[in-house]
Amino acid sequence: MVQPALDSMSSDPRSPENTPLLEFDQVGLEYPFEGSMRRIIQEVNLSIRPGEFVSFVGPSGCGKTSILRMVSGLNPAPIGEIRYRGQRIKKPLNNVGIAFQNPVLLPWRNTLNNVMLPLEIVQPYKKDFGAKKGEYIRMAQDLLSTVRLQDFQKQYPWQLSGGMRQRASLCRALIHQPEILLLDEPFGALDAFTREEMWTMLQALWMRVKCVGILITHDLREAVFLSDRVYVMSPRPSTIIYEEVINLPRPRSLEMELSDEFNHYFSNIRRHIHHN
Amino acid sequence: MSSFNLDKFLKSKSAGFVLPLIATIVLFVVWELVVIIFKIPAFNLPAPTNIASAMFTFAPQLLANSLRTLWTTMLGFVLAVVVGVILGFMIGYSRVAYLTMYPLLVAFNTIPKAAIVPLLAIWFGANAIPATVTAFLLAFFPIAVNVALGLDTVEPEMKDVLRSLGASQVETFQKVGWPHTLPYIFASLKIAASFAFIGAVISESVASNAGLGYLIVQATADFNVPLAFAALIVLAIMGVLLYTFFVYVEQQVIYWAR
Numbered sequence: 001m002v003q004p005a006l007d008s009m010s011s012d013p014r015s016p017e018n019t020p021l022l023e024f025d026q027v028g029l030e031y032p033f034e035g036s037m038r039r040i041i042q043e044v045n046l047s048i049r050p051g052e053f054v055s056f057v058g059p060s061g062c063g064k065t066s067i068l069r070m071v072s073g074l075n076p077a078p079i080g081e082i083r084y085r086g087q088r089i090k091k092p093l094n095n096v097g098i099a100f101q102n103p104v105l106l107p108w109r110n111t112l113n114n115v116m117l118p119l120e121i122v123q124p125y126k127k128d129f130g131a132k133k134g135e136y137i138r139m140a141q142d143l144l145s146t147v148r149l150q151d152f153q154k155q156y157p158w159q160l161s162g163g164m165r166q167r168a169s170l171c172r173a174l175i176h177q178p179e180i181l182l183l184d185e186p187f188g189a190l191d192a193f194t195r196e197e198m199w200t201m202l203q204a205l206w207m208r209v210k211c212v213g214i215l216i217t218h219d220l221r222e223a224v225f226l227s228d229r230v231y232v233m234s235p236r237p238s239t240i241i242y243e244e245v246i247n248l249p250r251p252r253s254l255e256m257e258l259s260d261e262f263n264h265y266f267s268n269i270r271r272h273i274h275h276n
Numbered sequence: 277m278s279s280f281n282l283d284k285f286l287k288s289k290s291a292g293f294v295l296p297l298i299a300t301i302v303l304f305v306v307w308e309l310v311v312i313i314f315k316i317p318a319f320n321l322p323a324p325t326n327i328a329s330a331m332f333t334f335a336p337q338l339l340a341n342s343l344r345t346l347w348t349t350m351l352g353f354v355l356a357v358v359v360g361v362i363l364g365f366m367i368g369y370s371r372v373a374y375l376t377m378y379p380l381l382v383a384f385n386t387i388p389k390a391a392i393v394p395l396l397a398i399w400f401g402a403n404a405i406p407a408t409v410t411a412f413l414l415a416f417f418p419i420a421v422n423v424a425l426g427l428d429t430v431e432p433e434m435k436d437v438l439r440s441l442g443a444s445q446v447e448t449f450q451k452v453g454w455p456h457t458l459p460y461i462f463a464s465l466k467i468a469a470s471f472a473f474i475g476a477v478i479s480e481s482v483a484s485n486a487g488l489g490y491l492i493v494q495a496t497a498d499f500n501v502p503l504a505f506a507a508l509i510v511l512a513i514m515g516v517l518l519y520t521f522f523v524y525v526e527q528q529v530i531y532w533a534r
Contacts, residue, residue, distance in 0.1 A: 072440050094442030104434040108455045108532040117451065121441045156532055176441070 020047035021085065021179065021212055022071065028079030029066050039237035040066065043080070046231065046240060050179075053206060053213035055223035057269065058233030064216045068182045071214060072096050084180075094122060096180045097173030097211075101188040103165040105157040111168050112153040115140040118176040125176060143171040146208065147201045163194040170202060174209045181206065183215045187222065196254055199225050203251055220273075224265045225252055232272045242272035322502040327509065330502035337491065337503075342510050344486040345476055348404050349518075352411025353472040360416040360468070361461065364423020368457075374424070385417045390478050397483030407479040407487060414475035415468035419461070426460030427453055459533040462526040469518045477511065 029041040041063040048054055056064045069075040070082055073092040081088045097118070105114045119125040119136050129136070144150050147167040157165055166186060173181060186202075187195045199222060206213050206226075217223050223230045224246055232242035246265055248256060256262050285291055304324040310316070311323040318326050331338060363381075366373040389410055396406035430452055438448045480489025488507050495503040 072436075074436055074439055092439050092442060094440070096440050098437055098440050100433045100436075102431065102433050104431050104437060106434075106452065106455070108530070118441050120451070121438070121443045121447055158532075172437075182440075 019049070021050045021052075022048040023083040023086075024080070025083065026080035027067075027070065027077045027082055029063055029070075029077070030079070041079075042237040042239045044238075044240055046243075048212055048214070050212060051210050052229065053215070053227050054229045054231060055215040055217055055227040056231050056233060057217060057220055057223050057273065058238060059235050059274065060218070062233045062236055062238040064233060065184055068098075068184050068214060068216055071180065072098060072182055093180070095176075095178050096182055097176065097178035098182045099166070099169045099173045099184070099186045101185045103157075103162075103169035105165055105168055105172075107157050110154050110156050111144065111149060111160065112137065112140055114157070114168055115144060115171045115175055117172060122176045140171065140175055143175060143205065143208075144168070146204050147171060163190055163198060166190065166198060167201060170205055174205055174211075177209060177211075179211050181209070181211050181213045183213065183217075185217055186215075188218065195219070195222070196257075200251075200254065202226065207251060220266055220269050221257065224248075224262060224269065225257065230265075230269055232269055235274055241274075242269070244269050319499060319501055322505055326502045327505045330500075331506040331509070334503050334506065338488075338506060338510055341486055341488050341491045341507070342514060344404065345407075345473075345480065345488045345511075346514065348407040348480075348487065349411050349469075349472045349476040352408045352413075352476060353415050353469055355408075355412045356415035356419060356468055356472060357465070359412070360419025360464070361423055363416070363420040365427065367420065368424035368427030378424075381417060381420065389414050389475060390482065393479045393482040396479070402483045402485050404484070404486070406483050407476040407489075410475035410479035411472035412475070415472040418467045418471065419464045422460040422464035423457055426457030429460075430456050459530050462522070462530060466519055466522045466526070469522055470515060473511075473515055473518060 024044045024046045027041065027044040028039070030037040030039045032038070040061075044067070056067055058064055066075070070077040071089070073089045076082075076090050083089065084093060105111075106117070109117070116136060119139075120129055125132075125136065141150065141153065144153060147170065149164060149167055149171070152160060152164060157168075160168065170186070173183075183202075187198050190198065203226060213226070215223065215226060220230075224244075227246050230244045230246060231240045232244070233239070234241045244265055248261065248265075308323050308325060311321060322330070363377070367378055367381075368374075392413065393406055393410055396409055400406055400409070434452055435448065438452060443451065476487065477489035480487035481493045482489075484490040488511050492504045492507045495501070495507065
């Protein structure tokens with residue numbers, strides 16, 4: 001397996017950066033279909049180390065979203081297993097942050113209170129919520145200003161644009177300092193300009209929290225821009241057919257998209273996408 | 277002379293009040309003129325002025341009977357809210373409750389409630405109870421259905437966000453289920469209040485000893501058509517007030533729902 005040369009990675013093979021946070025061990029998935037079982041995911045084996053940002057790309061229906069649901073524990077892997085710090089994931093992990101294409105903000109809460117929702121639920125924040133509310137508000141404001149929403153704290157979701165809602169949704173996914181950030185086509189519903197703007201903001205947020213990022217996307221440029229590593233999945237029954245390590249320095253800028261290096265990564269990945 | 281800006285007026289808040297008022301006045305004026313021009317006897321169609329004088333003459337009876345209708349309606353309505361919300365939550369959260377109870381509720385709801393009133397009169401007598409029960413029977417169904425619908429329409433992604441944070445069932449209900457269901461409850465309360473009102477009046481006109489429905493039946497039996505019309509107009513005013521009240525409460529509670 002190719003090892004990416006991350007800036008943060010130390011040379012000692014036993015350092016915590018080198019022990020995997022997540023391990024996929026012969027992970028498979030099948031669904032009942034017309035009386036028999038149809039195999040969706042054949043077999044996926046890989047590991048993700050702390051602080052890594054990986055993307056999964058592939059034709060629709062290849063089980064990309066299922067991978068996220070298996071990692072989050074919302075639907076644990078039915079075949080094989082996914083291990084988090086060596087423990088098999090059997091139920092929802094509660095130290096993940098999730099963002100979907102639909103930002104699903106609560107319409108009765110303003111932006112600030114929407115972002116603070118996880119702090120009312122996840123420990124240890126929950127038990128101190130009354131006492132440390134001021135500090136939590138500052139944490140939320142901090143994230144909101146990273147995505148330039150500092151002037152929209154009191155606005156309700158219906159007063160925000162689609163891109164703004166998605167930015168608030170990302171802040172909500174990260175406020176409780178999760179170890180894993182799961183992104184299921186978060187920018188799929190946005191226009192091309194807004195999307196690129198979101199990449200830089202997501203990168204800024206992610207670099208602050210320093211968690212594992214797992215992104216599902218159809219947009220290969222998005223995958224290259226954001227990831228340390230891109231996995232290409234084959235059509236159903238899917239496996240990982242290609243892996244590209246992206247060695248672009250961070251923080252990455254939108255100008256890099258025009259560089260030969262960026263386009264080289266892009267074409268490598270594009271060449272390996274096969275349709276159903 | 278200052279020019280009147282129609283577009284601006286139509287967008288203003290007062291237009292929603294002034295225009296219906298003008299329409300009502302025009303309706304009464306035309307009505308009055310038609311009665312005078314075609315010499316329609318009060319026995320068939322009393323003129324608005326005639327109705328107004330009946331209102332004045334029979335003010336004590338109208339007041340007493342409208343109070344009766346009001347409290348039977350409100351009592352039936354409150355019962356309907358309690359039972360409807362509980363039923364709605366059961367149907368919305370429990371698959372077993374949904375499968376067993378929902379078809380029965382739908383079947384029950386298709387029975388015209390006026391057909392039940394004679395039975396209620398046999399069981400409870402000609403008093404306030406049949407009116408209250410009929411008001412309840414008409415009002416609880418839309419509430420139960422809307423509460424169940426509200427719980428059912430929480431976005432699956434939102435549930436996933438809560439589950440992935442490790443939220444308990446109670447927390448999910450408290451943070452998402454309940455507030456999400458509130459607009460559905462309020463939408464149903466407006467309908468249910470009107471239904472409770474209709475139920476009470478139907479029941480009063482079939483089996484009762486008081487109430488506006490009862491008054492209308494008595495007045496027509498005495499050929500006192502102006503009094504019957506006066507009671508009808510009081511009914512209309514009460515209906516509008518009841519509806520407006522719930523619209524106001526709704527705006528205060530769920531200001532965020534647009």
